[in-house]
Amino acid sequence: MIDLNSDLGEGFGVWRLGDDTALLDVVTSANVACGFHAGDPSTMRRVCREAAERGVAVGAQVSYRDLAGFGRRFIDVDPLELADEVLYQVGALDACARATGTAVTYVKPHGALYNAAVHHEAQARAVVDGVRAFGGLPVLGLPGSRLLAAAEAAGLRAVPEAFADRGYTPEGTLVPRKDPGALLTDTAAVVDRALRLAEAGELVAVDGTVLKTDAASLCLHGDTPGAVEHARAVRDSLTSAGVDLVAFAPPIRP
Template sequence: MIDLNSDLGEGFGIWRLGDDDALLDVVTSANVACGFHAGDPSTMRRVCRSAAARGVAVGAQVSYRDLAGFGRRFIDVDPAELADEVLYQVGALDACARAAGTRVSYVKPHGALYNATVRHEEQARAVVDGVRAFGNLPVLGLPGSRLLHHAERAGLRPVREAFADRAYTPEGALVPRRSPGAVLSGTDAVLAQVLRLAEHGELVAVDGTVVRAEVESVCVHGDTPGAVEHARRIRAELESRGTPVGRFAAG
C-alpha cells in the first residue's frame, strides 16, 4: 500500500491557493498549513472539516515563520525557538482538527525547513523535539535525512516520502526550485515517476542516475499546475495495477 499526500490549506484570508476540496477527494493524507508560511485559523478549520468528512488523515505542515516568503527561505533560527514554534503549530492545527471531529496524525516540515532538515543537525533535532513535546506522532521526510534519523532515535515513526512532481539530484535530494526543471511538467512525467517508485523503488535523477527510493508516501504539491489531474491519474493508475492507495497514519 502507498499513501498519497498533498500540501493543502495554503491560502490566506480571501486568497486561495489550489483546489483543496478536489484534492481531498483523491489523496489519503492532507498536510495542512499551520499559519506560519500560509493558512489561517478559518482555512485550517475548513480544511480539517473537509478532510474529516472524507476520512483523510490530517497532518501538520510546519514551517519557518515566513508568511511573506511562503516558507521557502532558510532562517537561521535558534533550535529551542524552532522546537517551540513547531509545537505551537502542531497544537494550533490539532485544536482545529479536534473541533472537526478528527486529530493531527503526523507532522511534515514545509519548504526551506524540509530541505534544511535533510542535513542540518540542529534544525532536524529541533523539529523532532517540537513534535515529541506534543506527542508520539509520525514524521514525514526525505529518505536518509537527518530529520528521519532523529525522529527514529526519539521513538517517533519515521515515514519516508518522495515527491511526484519534483526533480531529484543524484544524491537523492530535491533539485532547488530556482533551478530549471525543478518541478516536473505534465501529468505523464509525474505519473511515470510515481509508477517507477511504486513498482521498482527507484527514481531517475536529473543527470540520468538511478536512485534507490523505497517510500511509504508520495506527495503531490497542491500548488503545482495540474495538481488535481496529477493526483487523479496517479491514484487510478496505482489501483489499476494492484497497488492499494491508503493512509499510513491511524486515527
C-alpha cells in the same frame, strides 16, 4: 501499498492557493498549513473538516515563521525557539482538527525547513523536539535526512517520502526550485514517476541516475500547474495497477 499526500490549506484570508476540495477527493493524507507559511484558523478548520468527511488523515505541515516568503526562505532560528514554534503549530492544527471530529496524526516540515532538516543537525533535532513535546507523532521526511535520523533516535516513527512532481539530484535530494528540472509539469511524466516508485521502489534523477527508495508516501503538490489533473491521473494509474492507497498514519476520531 502506498500513501498519497498533498500540501493543503495554503491560502490566507481571501487568497486561495490550489483546489483543496478536489485534492481531498484524491489523496489519503493532507499536509495542512498551520499559519506560519500559509493558512489561517478558518482555513485550517475548513480543511480539517473536509478531510474528516472523506476519511483523509490530517498532518501538520510546520514551517518557519515566513508568510511573506511562503516558508521558502531559510531562517537561522535558535533551536529552542524552533522547537517551541513546531509545538505551537501542531497544537493549533490539532485543536482545529479535534473541533471537526478528527486529529493530527503526523508532522511534515514545509519548504525551506524541510530542505534544511535534510542536512542541518540542530534544526532537524529541533523539529523532532517540538513533535515529541506534543506527544510523539510520526514524522514524514526525505529518506536519508537528518530529520528522519533524529526522529528514529527520539523513538518516533520516521516515514520516508518521495515526490511525484519534483526533480531529484543524483544524491537523492530535491533540485532547488530556481534550477532547471526542479518541477515535473507533464502529467505522463508524473504518472510514470508514481508507478515506478510503487512497483519498483525507484526514482530517476535529472541526470538519469536511478535511485532506490523505500518511500512509504508519495507527495503530490497542490500548488503546481495542473495539480488536480496530475493527482487524479496518478490515483487512477496506481489503482489500475493494483496498488492499494492507504494512509501511513490513518485518521482517528478522538
